[in-house]
Amino acid sequence: MVDFLLQLDTKLFLALNGWHSPFWDSIMLFASGKLSWLPLYLLLVFFMVRRFGWKTLWWLLAAAVVVLLADQVTGHAFKYVYHRLRPCHNPDLSSVIHLVGRCGGKYGFISAHAANSFGVATLVSFIFYKRWATIGMLVWATFVSYSRIYLGVHYPGDVLVGAIVGSAIGIAVWLVAERLINRRN
Numbered sequence: 001m002v003d004f005l006l007q008l009d010t011k012l013f014l015a016l017n018g019w020h021s022p023f024w025d026s027i028m029l030f031a032s033g034k035l036s037w038l039p040l041y042l043l044l045v046f047f048m049v050r051r052f053g054w055k056t057l058w059w060l061l062a063a064a065v066v067v068l069l070a071d072q073v074t075g076h077a078f079k080y081v082y083h084r085l086r087p088c089h090n091p092d093l094s095s096v097i098h099l100v101g102r103c104g105g106k107y108g109f110i111s112a113h114a115a116n117s118f119g120v121a122t123l124v125s126f127i128f129y130k131r132w133a134t135i136g137m138l139v140w141a142t143f144v145s146y147s148r149i150y151l152g153v154h155y156p157g158d159v160l161v162g163a164i165v166g167s168a169i170g171i172a173v174w175l176v177a178e179r180l181i182n183r184r185n
Helices: 001-018 024-034 038-082 111-129 132-152 156-183
Strands: none
Touching: 001 132, 001 156, 024 132, 038 111, 038 156, 111 132, 111 156, 132 156
């Protein structure tokens, strides 16, 4: 069963990674950039300050905790436990992969980009509790996560599990933070 899932993951990766063009190469590189989304983050902070005032500092701390936990879990509980090579490090795929940019670390299960983006998206969705926030943040997280497949650095399974783990972390942090922040009133 595991072999079947790995083969399916590879086939899906090759199909998704195969849809490329020079135009999308630059967009997907941008989507995966760590500082590319700084204007979005600043806009979210602006809306948070307008809605929550000084409580924004607590929500920003909660977001930092989500990213810290997602990074630690993806690295220590998955990548260095399962040792699944990134597609760009897999010698069986080197001749057919469309790699844009650099490959990154040796192991890719699970995607830290997916875990971080879905963790933050989930937290922000709960913080604002508005349809626009939920839809917008999930579209953003999905786009960032798909960019990792497009660029050739993650399999779809890496991204899917990263999204699930990140969302779970976002929910857990929100549950704790919401109680602590509201207790301080």
